[in-house]
Amino acid sequence: MNDRQLQRWAPWVLLVGLVLLWQAVCSLGNVSEFIFPSPARIGEQLVEFRGEIARHAWRTFWVTMVGFGLSIAVGVILGFIIGSSRLAYAALYPVMTAFNALPKAAFVPILVVWLGIGAGPAILTAFLISFFPIMVNIATGLATLEPELEDVLRVLGARRLDVLIKVGLPRSLPYFFASLKVAITLAFVGTTVSEMTAANEGIGYLLVSAGSAMQMGLAFGGLVVIGAMAMLMYELFSLVEKRTTGWAHRGAHA
Numbered sequence: 001m002n003d004r005q006l007q008r009w010a011p012w013v014l015l016v017g018l019v020l021l022w023q024a025v026c027s028l029g030n031v032s033e034f035i036f037p038s039p040a041r042i043g044e045q046l047v048e049f050r051g052e053i054a055r056h057a058w059r060t061f062w063v064t065m066v067g068f069g070l071s072i073a074v075g076v077i078l079g080f081i082i083g084s085s086r087l088a089y090a091a092l093y094p095v096m097t098a099f100n101a102l103p104k105a106a107f108v109p110i111l112v113v114w115l116g117i118g119a120g121p122a123i124l125t126a127f128l129i130s131f132f133p134i135m136v137n138i139a140t141g142l143a144t145l146e147p148e149l150e151d152v153l154r155v156l157g158a159r160r161l162d163v164l165i166k167v168g169l170p171r172s173l174p175y176f177f178a179s180l181k182v183a184i185t186l187a188f189v190g191t192t193v194s195e196m197t198a199a200n201e202g203i204g205y206l207l208v209s210a211g212s213a214m215q216m217g218l219a220f221g222g223l224v225v226i227g228a229m230a231m232l233m234y235e236l237f238s239l240v241e242k243r244t245t246g247w248a249h250r251g252a253h254a
Contacts, residue, residue, distance in 0.1 A: 019039050022038065022039055023038050023039050023040060026038035026039075033216065033217060034214055034216055035216070036216075037216045037217040037220050041217040042217050042220045042221050042224060044217065045215065045217035045218045045220075045221045046221040046224070046225075049218055049221070052206070053206065053218075053221060053222065053225060055201075056201060056202050056203050056205065056206045056222070057203055057225050057229065059119075059201045059202045059203075060122075060188070060191055060192065060195065060202040060203040060204070060226070060229070061229055063119050063122045063123055063126065063191050063195075063202065064122075064126050064184075064187045064188050064190075064191040064229075066119075066123050066126075067122070067123040067124065067125070067126025067127040067130065067187055067190065067191065068126060068127075068130055068183065068184060068187040070123070070127040070131070071126070071127045071130040071131035071134060071183060071187065072131075072134060072180070072183075074127070074131050074135075075130075075131040075132070075133075075134025075135040075138065075179070075183075076134065076135075076138055076176075078092070078096070078131075078135045078138075078139075079134065079135040079136070079137065079138025079139040079141075079142070079172075080138060080139075080142065080164070080169075082096075082135065082139040082143075083138060083139035083140065083141065083142025083143045083168070083172075084142055084160075084164050084168070089139065089143060093139070096132065096135065099132075100132040104125055104128050104129045104190055104193070105125075105193050107124075107125060107128060108121055108125060108193065108194050108197055108198050109197075109198075111124050111125065111194075111198065112197075112198045117198055117199060117200065118198075118199065118200075119199070121194045121198040121199070122190075122191045122194040122195055122198070122199055122202065122204075123191075125190040125191065125193060125194040126187040126188075126190040126191045126194070127187075127190075128190065129186045129187065129189060129190035130183040130184070130186040130187040130190060131183070133179040133182045133183045133186070134176070134179045134180065134183050136179070137172070137175035137176060137178060137179035138172055138175065138176060138179070140172075140175055141168065141169075141171055141172025141173075141174075141175040141176070142164060142168045142169070142172055145163070145164075145167065145168050145171060149167065150163050150167075153167065173244060173245045174241070174245050177237055177238075177240065177241035177244075177245060178241075180237045181234050181237050181238065181241075184230060184233045184234060184237065185230045185234065188226055188229060188230045191204065192204040192207070192226060196208050203222045203225060203226050206218070206219075206222045207219050207222045207223070210222065
């Protein structure tokens with residue numbers, strides 16, 4: 001098995017090992033299913049409540065995708081503005097950093113007052129928690145454009161806007177895809193947190209309901225579904241990144 005095959009199978013081997021260890025601890029330690037359910041019990045609950053889980057998972061997925069789409073649009077626009085102007089960088093970046101430090105869960109009650117119970121608060125929470133990495137990475141990619149390269153292009157007749165769009169943005173693509181892989185996981189977190197307090201559907205709502213009914217296997221099953229959806233989207237962005245930014249990964253990583 002060569003290095004590339006080893007790298008491909010390593011995450012799955014680690015995952016299987018952790019699941020087996022988890023099952024062994026629960027079985028040998030005689031851990032109560034009401035405290036810490038075993039993987040076998042979680043699997044049983046996933047099969048038993050597959051219809052209900054699928055309905056809640058679909059709700060969480062499309063709400064997350066809407067909020068994530070908004071975060072891409074706003075993050076790219078703000079990143080372009082901040083990265084293309086030193087004045088905008090100095091003025092906006094500290095404000096955005098301070099805003100990102102605010103706990104997004106604190107916004108959920110306010111969003112409920114504004115929008116009511118439903119998809120609205122979850123969409124905006126997913127957006128608020130995930131746009132910042134995209135904005136920062138786009139701004140970084142543009143702000144770190146080599147001055148020598150820009151000088152050469154300006155001498156050749158390129159305007160500042162031409163340099164940013166035709167050179168800066170393509171150069172920022174590796175940063176952009178790196179931010180997408182981080183932001184999509186944060187978006188699922190934001191949606192789930194909002195659904196736990198401001199929704200009557202979704203995986204977050206399922207977690208609260210299952211916990212109240214002491215169905216810990218179902219609650220852990222909801223967590224597994226959230227992790228699986230986030231992992232699938234992460235892998236999708238990784239695949240698109242490899243297809244579109246192969247020039248940025250030389251040698252064995254190309």
